[in-house]
Amino acid sequence: MxxxxxxxxxxxxxxxxxxxxxxxxxxxxxxxxxxxxxxxxxxxxxxxxxxxxxxxxxxxxxxxxxxxxxxxxxxxxxxxxxxxxxxxxxxxxxxxxxxxxxxxxxxxxxxxxxxxxxxxxxxxxxxxxxxxxxxxxxxxxxxxxxxxxxxxxxxxxxxxxxxxxxxxxxxxxxxxxxVDLVRFRPDPARRIALRAELGIPDAAPVVVLAARYAAMKNVPLFLRAARAWLRDRPDGHVLLCGAGMTDANPELGADIADAFGGERPPAGRVHLLGVRRDMEVVYAASDVVALTSAWGEAAPLCLIEGMMCGAIPVTTDVGDSAAIVSGLGFVTPPDPQAVARAWDEAVAGRGALAPALAAGRERFSRxxxxxxxxxxxxxxxxxxxxxxxxxxx
Structure with a gap:
């Protein structure tokens, strides 16, 4: 073949x-x-x-x-x-x-x-x-x-x-x-290790966006939601992973400046990680896996991988995303305030949703x-x- x-x-x-x-x-x-x-x-x-x-x-x-x-x-x-x-x-x-x-x-x-x-x-x-x-x-x-x-x-x-x-x-x-359910699973050791690497306290809430830098991913919406959420959660951190999610991308830099009103993001709380080969570690260290895409998605892998590692999914209603996270996470309109509120709900409800995530693992089996x-x-x-x-x- x-x-x-x-x-x-x-x-x-x-x-x-x-x-x-x-x-x-x-x-x-x-x-x-x-x-x-x-x-x-x-x-x-x-x-x-x-x-x-x-x-x-x-x-x-x-x-x-x-x-x-x-x-x-x-x-x-x-x-x-x-x-x-x-x-x-x-x-x-x-x-x-x-x-x-x-x-x-x-x-x-x-x-x-x-x-x-x-x-x-x-x-x-x-x-x-x-x-x-x-x-x-x-x-x-x-x-x-x-x-x-x-x-x-x-x-x-x-x-x-x-x-x-x-x-x-x-x-x-x-x-x-x-996905590989052996690789993608909740892991306290991975969670502690990545947070230590990035200087994130053990108890701090963390939201991750795992996406390449592309228009369909609607990175500006994520960043505007991040600004609102970080303002109200002084202990919160956001991670951006994927191709183009680095300081070397001037378009991303312009998006950050625009989203934060020309101000610098809170020091040490917006982490640009680029392409990672250890996404199971990144997801295990996170409380929320976010998707803010505007079009094109079908069955986003980030939502599945993140959920299997214990992160609560919060997504816009694109492709099959709403069906994938049904009973396991949250669907939001493309509004930064609504997205930020859903992140808060996801962090607060993480413990309550954990049994449903565990029970649904075989549905997402490789x-x-x-x-x-x-x-x-x-x-x-x-x-x-x-x-x-x-x-x-």
Whole structure:
């Protein structure tokens, strides 16, 4: 089996997809990965494939990972693929039975004439196909010519959005996101260790936003809520994790200045942590996991990972977020005062909600997710006859 990535860069979809690849390999499937880009410049960061945590996890497990060597985000990047790039793709596809595409963007490569024909399963992780640029047209093209055998939707909102965009209902299968419940769990030792590292008192309330710096994440709303909350909670701390969540990002700096009315944030209480490879530690140290996104989310991984570590989720009503946190956390309108009040409610109600979080863990199991992917891929493979997908090379 071959998985095709647009690139390796920070984000929940790549974490989930890479975990699926690892899980399928653990189950005995042969796995290989091809990435269109070897380096990505976005969210005010340079992200090299070899530095990415997902890349390292895959290669450490023996999964072969190659790329076409492109760099995303620099002048001169082209949508046209060269002969050597197509030859490399054809070699990667030659001995596989099924291709798993991480989102619809890699279909611009897989739709190229002259490549071997293989059934493709597309993993969809957004609830706004209309905002995916030409990728939606590439998906429609691949469906029309029979290449796409199935689409995995990580949320009901994803299925509804893509069906409304014209994807046939029979191709859309919902497999909710899951996480490693051994890794993501409440852990007092982790909680103490990170708080000591950041100089946060043991009893101080902590809110974390784990998100890349992007417009859809609505970081300004989070920061305005943080200002209101920190003003009323002199012992409170907020953490921002993800690509672009550093002092080196001038756009984030401008957002902070605007949210705090030109004042400096309270000293030592707004922590910009950037990309972390130990999110289980960050979440365990937090009391609240926040999401303030305005659009695009489907089944946000941060909410699931945070909850499994004991943080109470507080989210805007986007994608399946409200359903994910139902009975376990809080849903707010996109208003900073309302968000700040919900953070307070979450901190106060953390003890009361802990039993519900513990009881709901199996619902978010990685094992369940991978078993569902494996079953769907097996069905796709069993239903394929090569004469219906003739070689064109």
């Amino acid at each position: 071959l998985s095709v990535y647009e690139g390796f860069f920070s984000g929940g979809a790549r974490i989930v997809h890479s975990d699926v690849v690892l899980g399928l390999r653990e189950g005995g499937q042969y796995q290989r990965v091809l990435s269109v880009y070897a380096e990505v410049h976005r969210e005010a960061t340079r992200q090299r494939m070899e530095d990415d945590a997902c890349y390292r996890a895959l290669t450490a497990a023996g999964v072969g990972v190659g790329s076409l060597g492109r760099t995303f985000g620099v002048r001169g990047d082209s949508a046209v693929f060269s002969g050597p790039e197509l030859a490399e793709t054809a070699r990667a596809m030659a001995d596989v039975d099924v291709i798993l595409s991480l989102k619809e963007q890699p279909l611009s490569l897989l739709n190229q004439a002259g490549l071997p024909r293989r059934p493709v399963v597309v993993a969809l992780h957004r609830s706004d196909p209309e905002n995916q640029g030409p990728a939606l047209d590439e998906l429609r093209t691949a469906i029309a010519d029979g290449t796409v055998a199935a689409c995995v939707c990580c949320a009901e909102s994803t299925r509804a959005a893509y069906q409304a965009a014209g994807v046939p209902a029979e191709l859309l299968h919902v497999i909710p996101n899951g 094992t369940r997710m991978i078993a569902s992917y494996a079953e769907l891929i097996d069905r796709v493979h069993a239903g394929v006859t090569r004469p219906s997908l003739p070689e064109t090379l």
